[in-house]
Amino acid sequence: MKVFFRNIHLYLSLVSGLIIAVVCLxxxxxVFEKELEQAWHPERYFVQPTTAALPLARLQQAVTAYKADAKITGVKVYADPxxxxxFSLAGAPGGPGSEKGGKPGEARTETRPEGPRSENRGEKGPEGKGGKGEKGGKGGGEGGRGPTVFVNxxxxxxxxxxxxxxTVFFTMMALHRGMVGGAIGKLIVGVSTVMFLFIIGTGIVLWWPATRKAVKQRLQVKWSGGWKRLNHDLHIVLGFYSALFLxxxxxxxxxxxxxxxxxGIFTLTNSPMERPEPPVSAAPVAAAPEVAAAPGAPQGLTADAALTRARQLAPTAVYYALQLPKEPTASIRVATLRPNATYENATDEVYLDQYSGQVLRTQTYEQRNLGxxxxxxxxxxxxxxxxxxxSKIISLVVCLLGFTFPITGIIMWLNRLKKGRKQKRRVAVA
Known part of the structure; x- marks a missing residue:
């Protein structure tokens, strides 16, 4: 029976090994994209607090002066001084920046939680309007939106x-999800990932010791052995320890x-995939002359007023991500993250009328459906x-090990072929 599993393990590895190695690497x-980006460009993300922060309107003027044709779609303000x-800017019409929606279960917003990465990375998923799958740029949907401008x-x-x-991270992500091959590359990575699941399963079967005495041998790397034994242990022993994570x-x-x-996730959880449409704003008959126009919301609520309202509703939030309305009837969406949030995108959201600032709808993370x-x-x-x-350190170590397993596995296979040829020659001589 182990011969059967060994053949499955071998041939699936030969077919998908290179893809698996690239995906793992x-x-x-x-894993540490956010940390690396902030370490390489700390000036983009951190400043020295001085006096009171300026109004968003003043910062918006600076962005407009910096880029005259800029169309601001979102603003993200951190509680950290x-x-x-x-400031998130719109992308080119018909390009990556025109995408809507997001992956199911992930908050939809056009602002990025930590620098270059948006909350849904420009992905187009079932919960967006008419979205079926990802339709981003090259590399399997990693098109992103427009640029982000950082302002003191x-x-x-x-x-x-x-x-x-x-950025180099875009290239890494394009390779990771689709080998820079668009929809075909994305399918190849997906099929290789399915193969990898079978490789891991058959690997556990092959690892399983026949006797209790062999357990210790399968759990420890013999560093003092020859290079063939060391290569064998690096594949077998470390493969066992990392199998569950992989x-x-x-x-x-x-x-x-x-x-x-x-x-399947939404079917198993008996949850609807489509998110409800955002509520609409009720345009007043005549806008009050004292209400200044906000970017993206002519004759409407200012971004400063929307931020003030959001801070009243969530005074302890880590950040406030405002998605500004694109249409006269659209609402202002505000995503906030609580200090004790389960994960980075476990945001609460509130929709404000872009003219009156009235709360049209709220949804906490716990109120999202199970799916x-x-x-x-x-x-x-x-x-x-x-x-x-x-968990990030564990993920990094496991990914690096995953990169080595196709290499050590190929070496084991070549050694076995060489050993088999020697045995055949001995039999022929005898």
């Missing part, structure tokens, strides 16, 4: 601009490869961010 890089204010809240100085598509990472990764997988909450957990589990730094 790029996944390891992306040492953080910059992030105390001086209104524009510190810099970031377009996610121009299985979880691969399983959750299917959510970005196959639409049927997402539909949205389950699907929302996939990203922090997949990236290892679910328990902060400890």
């Amino acid at each position: 790029t996944g390891g890089v992306l 040492a953080r910059t204010v992030e 809240p105390y001086t209104a100085a524009v510190i810099g601009e970031l377009n996610y598509r121009e 299985f979880v990472f691969a399983f959750t990764g299917l959510a970005w490869s196959f639409e049927w997988f997402n539909k 949205q909450r389950v699907r929302g957990l996939f990203k922090p589990v997949h990236t290892g961010a679910i328990f902060g730094w400890p």
